[in-house]
Amino acid sequence: MASDFFRQVYRVVSMIPAGQVATYGQIAAYVGNPRAARTVGWALHGLPAGSGVPWHRVINAQGAISTSREGSRAAQQRAMLEEEGVLFDERGRTDLARYGWKGLR
DNA sequence: ATAATGACTGGGG
């Protein structure tokens, strides 16, 4: 566990500013593997609570929460994002064009 | 080393 890949993922996710969200594919691209979106999800899956990593700011390319397809974590993720200013529509989606993280630039 | 799995993504019907 905790391979270099995971650490890179954690580092990138930690860079996401509050009030903004990034997609799994985007994180994957930042670590050098734009095709490893699934692996990014896997990395966050094994991430313990209180690790300091804002995993809740990572969502799928559709701007929706995919957290294990359902569960208490999904609801909590939505709540945390709303608290940061990220609003969801009726369909549970965010406006990536507005909240999407553009990167460090 | 091979097979299965999963918090993904994009393309096609």
Added chain:
DNA sequence: ACCCCAGCCATTA
């Protein structure tokens, strides 16, 4: 918009 399918990748058994 919705549903289904195939491709991709690192980790785990």
